Each structure stands twice: as structure tokens, then as C-alpha cells.
Amino acid sequence: MERQAGTDQVARARAGDADAFEALVEARVGPMTRTAMAIMGREDEARDAVQDSLVTAWRELASLRDPLAFDAWLTRILVNRCRRGLRRVGLRRLREVPIETMAAADEPSGPDHAAAADDRRALERAFERLTIEERTLLVLHHLDGRSVASMAEVLGVPEGTAKSRLFAARRALDRALAREGER
Amino acid sequence: MSEPRDDDRELRAMLEARASRVPASTPREVMAAVRQEMQAPREGAAFAVVPLLAGRRRGAGLGWVAAALVAVVVLAVVGRGSFTSPSSATNAASAVVSSSPVTGPSGATDVSLAGLRQALADGSLDGRIVLVDTTLRETPLLISCVSVCPRFWALDLVGPVVTDRQPGEPIVPAVLNQALPSLAGTWVVVPHAGMLFLAGRVSDPIYQPMTWADLESRPGPVSIDPSGTTLEPIRGWLVHGGPNVTDRVISEQRPAADGTPAGTTTVLTLEGPAPGIDPASVVTEGPFLVRTAPGSKARVVARYEPASLVRVAMPTITCPPVPSDPAMACDDAVGAALTADQWPSPITSIKFDYITPSSGQVVIRHQVASQDLVVDVRANADGSVVVRGSGPLASDGPAIPSPAASTPAPGAGSVPLDAVGLRTALASGSLDGAVVLVDGTLAERPIPCTSPSTPEPCFELYLPAVAGITVSEGRGPGAARPSALPAGSLVFVVGGGGLTFLGAWATWRADPITVDALLGQASVPAYDDLALVSGWLVVGGIHSCPMLGPGATPCPGPLPWLAVDEPNQDGLLMSDKGVTVGLDPSGVVGTPSAIVTPGPFLLRHAYDTPCDHGTQPGGVTCAGTQTGWEVVAALAGRSIVRAVLPPVACADVPHGQTTRLTCGGAVTAALAVVLSGSAVTSIEFAYGDSMCPPWVPCEAAMPPNPDAGHVVLHVASPGPDLWVMVVADGDGAVSVASPVAFPRWWPAASPTTSTSP
Numbered sequence: 001m002e003r004q005a006g007t008d009q010v011a012r013a014r015a016g017d018a019d020a021f022e023a024l025v026e027a028r029v030g031p032m033t034r035t036a037m038a039i040m041g042r043e044d045e046a047r048d049a050v051q052d053s054l055v056t057a058w059r060e061l062a063s064l065r066d067p068l069a070f071d072a073w074l075t076r077i078l079v080n081r082c083r084r085g086l087r088r089v090g091l092r093r094l095r096e097v098p099i100e101t102m103a104a105a106d107e108p109s110g111p112d113h114a115a116a117a118d119d120r121r122a123l124e125r126a127f128e129r130l131t132i133e134e135r136t137l138l139v140l141h142h143l144d145g146r147s148v149a150s151m152a153e154v155l156g157v158p159e160g161t162a163k164s165r166l167f168a169a170r171r172a173l174d175r176a177l178a179r180e181g182e183r
Numbered sequence: 184m185s186e187p188r189d190d191d192r193e194l195r196a197m198l199e200a201r202a203s204r205v206p207a208s209t210p211r212e213v214m215a216a217v218r219q220e221m222q223a224p225r226e227g228a229a230f231a232v233v234p235l236l237a238g239r240r241r242g243a244g245l246g247w248v249a250a251a252l253v254a255v256v257v258l259a260v261v262g263r264g265s266f267t268s269p270s271s272a273t274n275a276a277s278a279v280v281s282s283s284p285v286t287g288p289s290g291a292t293d294v295s296l297a298g299l300r301q302a303l304a305d306g307s308l309d310g311r312i313v314l315v316d317t318t319l320r321e322t323p324l325l326i327s328c329v330s331v332c333p334r335f336w337a338l339d340l341v342g343p344v345v346t347d348r349q350p351g352e353p354i355v356p357a358v359l360n361q362a363l364p365s366l367a368g369t370w371v372v373v374p375h376a377g378m379l380f381l382a383g384r385v386s387d388p389i390y391q392p393m394t395w396a397d398l399e400s401r402p403g404p405v406s407i408d409p410s411g412t413t414l415e416p417i418r419g420w421l422v423h424g425g426p427n428v429t430d431r432v433i434s435e436q437r438p439a440a441d442g443t444p445a446g447t448t449t450v451l452t453l454e455g456p457a458p459g460i461d462p463a464s465v466v467t468e469g470p471f472l473v474r475t476a477p478g479s480k481a482r483v484v485a486r487y488e489p490a491s492l493v494r495v496a497m498p499t500i501t502c503p504p505v506p507s508d509p510a511m512a513c514d515d516a517v518g519a520a521l522t523a524d525q526w527p528s529p530i531t532s533i534k535f536d537y538i539t540p541s542s543g544q545v546v547i548r549h550q551v552a553s554q555d556l557v558v559d560v561r562a563n564a565d566g567s568v569v570v571r572g573s574g575p576l577a578s579d580g581p582a583i584p585s586p587a588a589s590t591p592a593p594g595a596g597s598v599p600l601d602a603v604g605l606r607t608a609l610a611s612g613s614l615d616g617a618v619v620l621v622d623g624t625l626a627e628r629p630i631p632c633t634s635p636s637t638p639e640p641c642f643e644l645y646l647p648a649v650a651g652i653t654v655s656e657g658r659g660p661g662a663a664r665p666s667a668l669p670a671g672s673l674v675f676v677v678g679g680g681g682l683t684f685l686g687a688w689a690t691w692r693a694d695p696i697t698v699d700a701l702l703g704q705a706s707v708p709a710y711d712d713l714a715l716v717s718g719w720l721v722v723g724g725i726h727s728c729p730m731l732g733p734g735a736t737p738c739p740g741p742l743p744w745l746a747v748d749e750p751n752q753d754g755l756l757m758s759d760k761g762v763t764v765g766l767d768p769s770g771v772v773g774t775p776s777a778i779v780t781p782g783p784f785l786l787r788h789a790y791d792t793p794c795d796h797g798t799q800p801g802g803v804t805c806a807g808t809q810t811g812w813e814v815v816a817a818l819a820g821r822s823i824v825r826a827v828l829p830p831v832a833c834a835d836v837p838h839g840q841t842t843r844l845t846c847g848g849a850v851t852a853a854l855a856v857v858l859s860g861s862a863v864t865s866i867e868f869a870y871g872d873s874m875c876p877p878w879v880p881c882e883a884a885m886p887p888n889p890d891a892g893h894v895v896l897h898v899a900s901p902g903p904d905l906w907v908m909v910v911a912d913g914d915g916a917v918s919v920a921s922p923v924a925f926p927r928w929w930p931a932a933s934p935t936t937s938t939s940p
Contacts, residue, residue, distance in 0.1 A: 033210050037204060043209065050210075054214075059298075120193070124201060156309075
């Protein structure tokens with residue numbers, strides 16, 4: 001029933017009903033922001049990515065043929081927007097993210113948690129070393145909980161390709177983490 | 184179901200923490216901003232041209248009025264002896280009849296050129312039939328051809344397109360080496376996976392769908408079009424795989440329930456993405472867009488769905504009355520002029536005027552007026568049109584710098600070196616001692632460690648765009664390595680035919696800052712950041728020391744000091760303004776022979792600069808090392824050269840595999856087929872066929888081993904990007920094969936920029 005309502009909203013939004021579009025995406029803005037933030041690591045860029053993606057979705061909604069595919073379609077727009085955004089800022093941006101400062105607020109304090117906090121910071125530094133595509137795969141799977149099939153739909157690739165790319169991304173993270181340990 | 188691994192849980196926890204750094208109010212604020220932007224019209228509102236076929240816009244209540252206005256304007260222009268685009272007369276006519284369900288479907292959408300580009304990037308128009316009123320022409324070749332040159336095609340103002348022809352097969356029958364005609368018309372393209380597939384041309388307005396028999400009996404373009412690009416709307420049912428049907432056929436009448444065709448059938452093939460057609464379906468009801476050409480089998484390119492058509496609103500192109508003996512056509516002049524336009528702002532209009540029958544001037548206007556351009560064009564004897572020169576449109580104000588001129592100037596005001604120039608200069612020794620600023624990518628690759636006590640792996644630096652040049656690190660053994668390799672402006676010093684990496688900075692500034700300004704910066708510099716700082720370096724100057732008792736540790740010598748105020752020649756400081764600095768341990772700076780060396784200096788933010796007891800700003804004392812600044816080069820009397828190299832993205836070696844193919848070797852080999860001076864803007868390298876364009880038979884061509892890969896050379900508009908397959912032999916020598924056009928808006932995963940073998 002819920003899905004049918006969503007389908008109706010997509011149909012109305014495609015016909016130019018702004019209220020329907022708002023109702024359609026309002027509940028998705030929060031998760032989209034989390035996804036973008038996890039990929040990009042900066043709140044301002046994540047905010048821009050989500051905003052641009054929603055505007056693009058509104059303007060291009062007529063091109064969506066299958067209303068049931070709205071979620072994957074919207075996520076694909078967001079992922080592509082994140083990818084373009086990160087490519088634009090380039091690698092230099094990676095060094096500008098004050099991980100230590102940002103992470104400190106997330107973590108419990110006290111001596112018992114110091115080692116765990118160090119590990120998490122190392123993990124995040126390793127994550128920052130990954131390519132945009134690798135980050136995206138890990139975020140879609142490990143944060144958003146998407147299945148391989150769902151990721152394949154979002155990325156527009158066969159399931160086997162999504163699976164192998166996810167595996168490669170995980171390996172890349174392991175390698176990056178090992179290098180963090182060497183420092 | 185198995186329990187998640189511990190490291191999976193840690194990864195999820197880290198991602199959760201990372202994602203949760205968004206303030207709770209952000210989604211609400213984003214939604215508010217989106218609401219505001221939704222107030223704007225959905226398509227191309229900022230595109231300041233009258234869209235062709237204005238009457239077709241969805242929901243356009245004034246469609247008829249707009250159509251009539253377009254018709255009146257066009258007719259008025261035509262009445263003065265001009266026309267507004269190669270196909271604008273027919274477009275105007277179709278606008279008048281836009282209520283026709285065939286020519287002006289209510290569901291048809293207009294997009295701007297910028298919208299089309301955006302849609303290619305995000306896939307939002309994938310599988311749609313897109314109509315573009317423009318000219319198809321062969322694009323300039325960037326590669327040096329040994330035998331048969333591949334031909335690449337692009338639509339004016341739109342960009343490269345993918346054809347169904349094999350690389351090297353002309354889209355029009357032509358004698359080799361003969362200039363090919365450009366083709367104007369209403370082109371049908373299908374966006375798919377970041378590419379534009381060229382389906383063909385349609386008449387405008389599109390004919391009513393007809394049966395195959397009607398088509399064959401109708402005299403017209405199909406029988407005389409030598410380019411084989413004409414599409415016709417055909418009624419019928421596409422049948423494939425039914426009883427007694429081995430080929431794909433169009434059945435003139437509705438097939439039986441089991442797929443048996445009825446009535447006359449025509450054999451044809453399916454081509455490209457074929458929107459609206461499921462290749463696995465036994466029966467698909469038409470109508471279809473079918474391309475026919477004399478002497479070849481007809482090809483179905485799409486199911487023709489008028490309601491899903493997308494029309495690209497093109498800028499107006501104004502052409503003058505044709506002189507009595509013209510040596511070039513208006514659209515060829517415009518096409519040549521567009522190759523000189525590198526400005527990013529959308530083009531709003533183009534106007535061409537003849538100066539002589541074989542020369543003329545094209546004015547290209549942009550949404551951003553300061554980017555308006557005047558291009559002089561000339562026809563060669565062989566009929567080709569070339570650009571003689573271009574410049575800003577100066578009539579509206581002062582001269583505007585061209586894109587090239589607006590590039591930040593190199594340190595010494597010289598012309599930046601390209602990869603070839605840098606390699607040549609290093610080999611000749613003419614740059615020895617110079618500081619080189621490189622806009623490019625620095626990569627690292629694992630190498631065997633020279634010392635058995637050093638844990639594997641060791642890495643060496645290299646510039647993929649000029650592989651083979653030795654790059655050493657300007658830091659001592661044991662120094663910390665940055666967490667990510669820098670990209671952008673890299674700074675090296677030249678010596679011994681190679682480069683020593685000093686560091687990177689975001690923006691090269693020719694004017695040095697003072698030590699006080701350096702220390703007073705609000706933002707904390709990243710390690711390896713460079714700064715250009717004025718002052719005087721004092722090494723071994725006059726030094727006061729507390730009176731020491733017998734047996735005490737001798738008074739330490741003074742550490743290098745960068746003074747704000749000029750000291751005397753003995754190093755006696757005139758003020759306490761300054762900072763203790765380290766000296767580059769690699770010896771790039773060396774030990775200054777003088778006590779006092781005037782600046783400016785290149786300073787690098789480092790982990791392990793020494794600190795001096797009692798000499799720190801504010802009286803802070805420290806022991807051992809600290810983060811701080813070290814001098815990596817004294818620039819007085821040293822030449823500064825700039826080099827611009829395309830950034831390179833290198834893929835990791837596939838996990839668990841060894842390979843003789845390196846990113847640097849592959850890129851070098853690929854660049855060798857690019858003509859010198861061509862505008863390669865960036866390069867990607869990957870192993871295997873993961874970025875293989877779908878129309879290239881990679882699986883057949885590429886050896887199934889890790890010594891094969893490919894390089895994508897992205898070039899400045901309007902030429903096509905190039906895809907080059909590379910294979911390393913047993914000795915690591917790299918051979919290059921099959922350069923083909925590559926889609927400019929490829930959305931798939933790209934390789935990393937971190938490591939390569």
C-alpha cells in the first residue's frame with residue numbers, strides 16, 4: 001500500500017505537482033544527507049550534493065519511466081553528484097578534512113576508549129584515502145544496508161560487477177588501513 | 184545467516200559516526216532551498232534563446248502564440264535574405280503544426296544543451312530519443328596515424344557521438360583522404376551510460392508512420408540519401424524468436440499469439456541501445472524508427488514513441504546571404520569556429536558573416552557576455568575550413584582575456600612547459616638548479632627496499648605523465664609520509680637529470696609573505712604544504728649562551744633562524760621577530776656558505792623541525808623536535824619554471840595479481856600517439872577492460888592477463904576523448920593499439936589516484 005502511494009506520488013510529481021514531489025522526497029532528505037555526508041565527509045558539500053540532486057530530480061522526473069524505480073533513480077543522481085563534487089575538489093581536499101577534530105565529538109571519552117578512538121580515526125583516515133567510487137560502494141552497503149542487487153540497480157551495473165567492485169573496495173580499505181598502521 | 188565480521192561492525196560504526204556529523208537542521212534547510220529552486224521553470228529557463236519548436240513544450244499554454252511568433256520572426260529573417268539555422272525553416276514550419284500528434288507530441292520535452300550534458304552525467308535521459316537540430320561533422324584527429332586513421336564524429340555544440348560503425352569506417356561513403364561533407368539536419372541521439380549514440384537523421388516534421396510497402400513505394404530521401412543516415416517511422420510488429428523466425432523481422436500485420444508473423448515481413452537488425460525494445464521479447468508492437476540505406480540491411484534503432492521525445496533547444500545560428508561563389512558554407516564556418524571556443528558558459532547565439540567568399544568572421548555569444556568571442560575563419564583549397572585566429576568581442580568594453588591568457592602566470596612569466604618540453608629540458612641539463620612548479624599528479628609505486636632492515640613495501644615517487652624521469656623525495660630517511668599524495672601544484676628542484684620533490688601548495692603566489700604573516704595564518708597548514716616567505720636566513724650567527732660551569736654540557740650552537748628584519752653581516756639580529764627553521768635534510772638547500780642568506784625562501788611545513796631552547800615565539804621552550812617549518816629552497820637567483828601536465832588517475836593493480844604493465848609506462852605509450860600540442864586535459868589508466876567502451880570488442884582484443892589495460896585521454900572540447908588499449912610484453916615494453924573515441928561523460932567507476940606498480 002505504501003509502495004502504491006509512493007507510485008501515485010511519483011506519477012503526480014511527474015505531472016508537475018510540486019506538493020507531491022515534496023511529499024515524495026521529504027522523508028528521503030535525511031537519509032540522502034547521511035549518505036552524502038558519509039561519502040564526502042564535509043557537511044557543506046553533502047548539503048550541496050543533496051540539494052542539487054533533488055533539484056535535478058524535480059526537473060528530470062519526466063524522464064523516469066518506472067515509478068517503482070524512483071528510489072534507485074534518485075540515489076543514482078545523488079551518487080553521481082557526489083562523484084562529480086569530489087572529483088572537482090580533488091585529492092587536496094582529503095588532507096583538509098580535520099578528522100581528528102571532527103571525530104573527537106563522536107567518541108566516548110575516557111582512557112578505556114582511547115584505543116578504540118585511535119582505531120576509528122585510523123579507519124576513517126584509511127577511508128579518506130579511497131576513491132570516490134570505493135567510498136560510495138562501502139557507504140551504500142555498510143551504512144545504507146543496500147544489498148548487492150540494490151547497489152547494482154543504483155549504479156546501473158550488473159550484479160556481478162557490483163559484487164566484484166564491492167569486494168575490491170573492501171580490499172582497498174584493508175590496504176589503506178595497513179598503510180595507516182605503518183605510519 | 185552469519186554474524187557480521189568485527190571489522191564490518193567497525194566500518195559501519197565509523198560510517199555512522201561520519202554520517203551523523205550533519206546538524207539535525209540540515210535536511211530541513213536543504214528542503215527549504217529545494218522548494219525555492221522548484222519555483223523556477225523545469226527546463227532551460229535560463230537559456231536565453233527562443234527554443235526551436237516552442238509550441239512543443241509541455242504544458243505551454245501559449246504554445247500556439249509562441250509558435251506563431253517563431254514563425255513570424257523566422258519568416259521575417261528569411262525575407263531579408265537570411266536564415267537562422269541549417270534547418271530552421273523546417274523547424275519553424277513544424278512549430279506551426281505543433282498540434283500534430285506525430286510532430287508535436289504533448290509529452291515531448293525540451294532541454295537546454297546544459298541540461299543534456301547534465302542528463303548524460305546523471306543518466307536521467309538514458310534510453311530516451313533526443314532530437315538535436317545541428318550539424319554532424321568529422322572532428323579533428325588528435326592521434327598520429329600510421330596507416331588508417333579512425334574517424335570520430337561530433338554534433339556541433341553537442342559533442343562527440345558514438346556511431347554503430349566500426350572504428351575507421353566512415354559514416355558516409357567517401358574516398359579516403361577526401362574531405363567529407365558535414366551533414367546538417369535533425370539528428371536522433373540516444374543517451375546511454377554517459378554516451379550519445381547516433382541513431383540517424385529524421386525529417387522534420389517526422390513523417391506519419393507508414394508500412395514498409397508505403398516506404399518502398401515512396402520516392403524521397405531514402406532512395407537517394409548516400410549517407411545512409413535517414414530514419415523512417417515504420418508501422419508494424421517486431422518479431423524475433425517466434426516459430427519459423429530465425430531473423431528479426433517486421434511483420435506488417437499483427438503476429439499470431441505464438442509469434443508467427445502475418446502479412447509481409449521485412450528482415451532487419453537491431454542497433455544500439457534501441458529504446459523501447461526489449462531484445463528478449465518475441466513480439467514488440469511498433470511503430471519503430473528504422474534506418475535504411477542502399478545496399479545494406481535495414482536497422483531498427485528505437486521504438487518510436489512520440490510522447491517520450493526530447494528536443495534540445497539550440498542556440499540560434501544566423502547565416503548571411505550566400506555570395507555568388509562561396510568557398511565555404513555557413514555551418515562549416517560555424518563548426519570550425521566552435522573548435523576555438525573553450526569558454527564554459529553556454530552559447531546563446533552564433534552569427535557568421537562573409538568577409539570574402541573564402542573567409543569570414545563568426546561571433547559566438549555566451550550567457551556570460553565577457554566570454555563572447557570573435558573567430559576568423561578561412562577556407563582552404565581542399566574545401567576544409569580552418570580557424571585563423573580568435574579573440575574577445577571587444578565592442579562592448581575593454582578587451583577580455585582569453586581562457587589561455589587567464590591561466591595563472593608561471594613564476595617567471597614564461598610559457599609553461601608540457602610533458603615533452605619538461606622531459607627535453609631535464610635531459611639537456613638546462614634546468615639544473617631551477618625550481619619547477621608542476622600542475623599535475625604525483626604517484627607512487629612499490630619497489631624492493633634497498634635496506635634489508637626496512638620493512639616492505641618501499642615506494643618511489645613518479646610523475647605518470649612523464650614516466651621514466653627520476654623523482655626523489657626531498658626529505659630525509661624516516662620522515663613521515665603524507666597520508667595522501669598531493670595533486671595540483673607540485674614543487675620540485677631540478678638536478679642530475681631528475682626531480683626532487685619539495686612539496687605541494689594550493690596556489691602559487693609570486694609575492695612572498697613575511698614570517699609574521701606565515702605564523703599568524705588562521706588555518707593550520709597541512710604537512711608538506713609550502714609557503715613562499717621573505718626574510719633572512721641566519722645560520723651560525725652570533726649566539727649568546729648562559730655562563731656554564733666546569734663539566735657542563737657545552738653550549739649548543741644556534742639553530743637556523745629566519746629573521747623578519749635584516750641582520751648584520753655577522754648574523755647579529757636586529758629584533759626577535761622570526762622563527763627557528765629546519766634545513767631540508769636532503770641537501771637541496773645545502774649548508775649556506777654565508778651566515779646570512781637573503782630570501783625569498785620556500786618553506787615546507789614538516790613534522791620534525793628542531794626547536795631551540797628559549798628562542799620560540801612567546802618564550803615557549805621545547806626539546807627535541809616539533810612541527811614547524813623547514814627551508815627547502817632559497818629562491819634568490821634561482822630560476823623558476825612552470826610545467827603543466829595532465830592529471831593522471833592510476834588504477835591499483837588487481838588484487839592478488841602481478842603485472843609488468845605500469846601506469847606510467849601505459850600513459851607514456853598512450854601519449855606517444857597523441858600529436859604534440861594537443862590539449863590533453865586529464866588521463867585515466869585502468870587494468871583490464873573495466874572502462875572499455877561498449878562498442879569496442881575488448882574481450883576479443885584484450886589479452887586475458889594482468890599485463891593488459893587501457894588509457895583514456897581526456898581532451899579539450901570539441902575533439903573526442905580517446906581510449907587506447909595498452910599491453911606490456913615479457914620485458915615490460917608497452918605497445919599501443921586501437922585508439923578509438925571515448926564518451927566524454929562516462930559515468931562508471933574510475934581508477935584510484937593512489938598507487939600503481
